[in-house]
Amino acid sequence: MPAVVENMFDMADMVNPPLTYGPNENDIPASKVYGNLTPNPKILKENNLLPIANIWLSEFKDVIKNRNFNNLDKLIASHSAWKDHMCLSWTFHQWYGLEKIKSNLTERVPNFDLSNIEIDKDADYRFPTGVSLQTVHHPSNHNPVPIEWVQVYIKFKTKYGTGRGLLRLVSSDEKDSEFNGGLRLFTIFTTLDELYGNEQQLGERRPLGVNHGQHVGRVSWLERRKKSFEYGGDKQPTVLVIGGGQAGLSVSARLKVMGLDSLIIERNQRIGDNWRKRYSFLVLHDPVWADHLAYLNFPEIWPIYTPKDKLGDWFQNYADSLELNYWTNKTVVVKIIDNDSKEVSILKPKHLVMATGHSGEPNIPHFKGEDKFKGKIVHSSQHSTGKEYNGENAIVVGSCNSAHDIAQDFYEQGATVTMVQRSSTCIINAEKGAKVSLAGVYDQEGPKTETADMIAMSMPYKLMNLVHQQHFRRACTLEKDMIQKLTAKGFKLDSGYAGTGMYGKYFRRGGGYCIDVGASKLVADGKIRVKQGVEVERFTEDGVIFKDGSRIDNVSIVVLATGYSNMRNTAEKIFGEKVASKLNEIWGLDNEGEFRAIYRYSGHPNFWYAGGNLTIVRYYSRLLALKIIAQERGMIENLED
The missing domain is CATH 3.50.50.60 (FAD/NAD(P)-binding domain)
Structure with missing residues (x-):
């Protein structure tokens, strides 16, 4: 069993938190966003966002240009984070805390020469000034202040090329508010976009495609x-x-x-x-x-x-x-x-x-007696369709994406199918829960793809954990009835690592989850049978015996959806x-x-x-x-x- 940590918000500070079995039930605490700052949400009015963002950015640019990093104390919150993808190094880094950020800037800015930082007004058609207010939670009994930040798209240059980035600034009522526009940095993301001399051949740089004129011995495209x-x-x-x-x-x-x-x-x-x-x-x-x-x-x-x-x-x-x-x-x-x-x-x-x-x-386990089995044993990567198994018994070993899809296929083709769930699975519905995480980024109203990717990748892991916790919490609310029905059928659900759901699992292990597109209802209705928490002991000529002594006979096919x-x-x-x-x-x-x-x-x-x-x-x-x-x-x- 994973270690038990009572407060999921404490687990959000872990790179690799333990697996949990229920959603986080509360809003993000103000302390996780504002730290020890005193929030001043009154200054965050729509017509005031660009001016105060410009004040903060002007001071920040001056600090970077003059390399007077001690002045960052007035601009960056003590709990802030800098996530960098190849602008201040040639790899990927996340630096947490003001002192860590100052130390890395002192070491790296002279070598990479971060400069020409500007607001990028072309990044997102929805926010033509390049600045917007992003609100996660409105004030509530849990939090008397809103959980929100000013989001600013930026572009800049380095010694080697051009880059893009994203700032998250929170309101602050500290005494130096005139210096920083009443804002402090919560997170910053910087990513290298192009290298000088190897710019992407796009748009006005696209190839001509032809060499007009007379060319003896011309070669065709x-x-x-x-x-x-x-x-x-x-x-x-x-x-x-x-x-x-x-x-x-x-x-x-x-x-x-x-x-x-x-x-x-x-x-x-x-x-x-x-x-x-x-x-x-x-x-x-x-x-x-x-x-x-x-x-x-x-x-x-x-x-x-x-x-x-x-x-x-x-x-x-x-x-x-x-x-x-x-x-x-x-x-x-x-x-x-x-x-x-x-x-x-x-x-x-x-x-x-x-x-x-x-x-x-393909990860293909082997079992006692499988050589005696007269049916078919295949890995999910080798399976095509269940059409030829109408009226017959099928077993799917596994309970993630492929297992659900294949089990649904067997049912729809008229087979009697049993899904063998050996541990637990994080499930999110494609039409409900998944849309919560993608809304405003990867949907019809979202920004251009490059900007959507930057938003998605810009969160340092502590913020990513917090946001994923809230997304999964919302998904569980939308899918409450299905969760209850699956649990009643003996299907074991988990909420990912520290309640971060499917996306937290994907980033850490690339599996252990299912985006449901219909199979869950079949499980809930008993149309796909579930055998939970047991392993296959051995095969017989026509069936499978499990380690708890139970068995399924007259089996025609076993699909091993056992991953890779x-x-x-x-x-x-x-x-x-x-x-x-x-x-x-x-x-x-x-x-x-x-x-x-x-x-x-x-x-x-x-x-x-x-x-x-x-x-x-x-x-x-x-x-x-x-x-x-x-x-x-x-x-x-x-x-x-």
């Missing part, structure tokens, strides 16, 4: 395109990307648009087959606004939830439209082998990106133990609240990991591309910082 796929010998890719899914495509697209050559190696016959080959009725559980790929949004007619085959076709179209270089039907085993001709290609890239899926290889192993295992399989032994843990958060190794230093020079859902890969692929290019240009002295 199609001929050049075919030639671009040829590698080997004197022509070597700077970056070899293993995997042509969303991560591989996104990294390759970022590198191309920034001017660096890459080649994707995909083991399937076509780009997009990693989605096409999954179970037949799979549809993305995140809405379209969260799922755009970099540089090429889905069209306005695109459905809110994307069918997996439609997404696979889009991936192929994406690779061709962006003129990415890829080899399909190839297997990397140190050398590259054509799966049909068995021809071997030798490539010598400078960098290698593992983009085979952040979860790695660590991507490091895939690296070891391809490159051997010598390489894998140097690689760091991939998923989860480090002691500052940032991803451990994915999209950053892996432990092995020039070896990088990329993976995650479409939102994650869209945002972090840019940073990885910038890091690789900066290293190629000799800007980086220390890969770990």
Whole structure:
């Protein structure tokens, strides 16, 4: 059992809090936002936001320019946090507390030369001044003051490129209010956007596409395109990307648009087959606004939830439209082998990106007697449809996204299905709870995708925990009836780590949750049976016996929705133990609240990991591309910082 901590708000201060089994029941305490400041919400009037934000920013710019960091005492709250993605280092950091921030600015600003900080009025069409008031809770018996902050979009320059960011400023009634506009910094986020000399070839920088005039021996676009796929010998890719899914495509697209050559190696016959080959009725559980790929949004007619085959076709179209270089039907085993001709290609890239899926290889447990079982045992990654099992018994081992989808498919195809839930699951409904977390960011009324990503990624982990707690609390209110019905059926629910729900689980382990699209009602109605808290003991010729002695007979198929192993295992399989032994843990958060190794230093020079859902890969692929290019240009002295 996880450790018991009575106050969930105390757990919000932990990078990796314990698992809990119910929502946080209270609003965010004022002390978590205002610290020891005395709030002065009266100054936060709509027509006053821009002037007071300008006063604060003017003083802040002066401190940064003159490097007189002691004056930050009047501008930054003692409990504040600075989250930085490659503007003040070449990696990801979160610094907590005024003294820690001052120390890092003293050390890093001279090397990275943060300057030209301005309000970005083009970031969000909803707030043309670049400044807005964001209210989480209105005054209540729990909090006599509102839980709110002034949100300010910023843009700036560094020694190496341009960046964007987001400020959260809280009202303060301290004696130095004239100096800082009555505001103190609560959180700041800074992220590198472009490198000088490798600016993204977009908009007015887009390629001409033709060379007008007379050119003897002119070569057509199609001929050049075919030639671009040829590698080997004197022509070597700077970056070899293993995997042509969303991560591989996104990294390759970022590198191309920034001017660096890459080649994707995909083991399937076509780009997009990693989605096409999954179970037949799979549809993305995140809405379209969260799922755009970099540089090429889905069209306005695109459905809110994307069918997996439609997404696979889009991936192929994406690779061709962006003129990415890829080899399909190839297997990397140190050398590259054509799966049909068995021809071997030798490539010598400078960098290698593992983009085979952040979860790695299918995790396939084995059981006593499985060789005697006359039915079918498959991992969820191998399952297609339950159509052939009408009128028969099916078992799904697991209780997260894939397990729910597959169990629903079996039911709809006329099978009798039992879901084996071994531990607990965090469930959130796609139409109710999930929309709470995405509202105002990834929805029809939200800002442009790049700004939405910045908002989503801008929260340091302590604030992220607090906000996720409130989102899950609201989701539980909306889904109260279903929660009661699932519990009554013996399905064990959890609320994620410290009540942060599904998103807290995703960022820390990449699993353990389900975005419900219909299966929960089938469980609640008893149409999908649940066997909770037991493991499979052994197989018989026609069924399964569990460790509690119970059994299910006359079983035709068992689907193991048991997840995936660590991507490091895939690296070891391809490159051997010598390489894998140097690689760091991939998923989860480090002691500052940032991803451990994915999209950053892996432990092995020039070896990088990329993976995650479409939102994650869209945002972090840019940073990885910038890091690789900066290293190629000799800007980086220390890969770990």
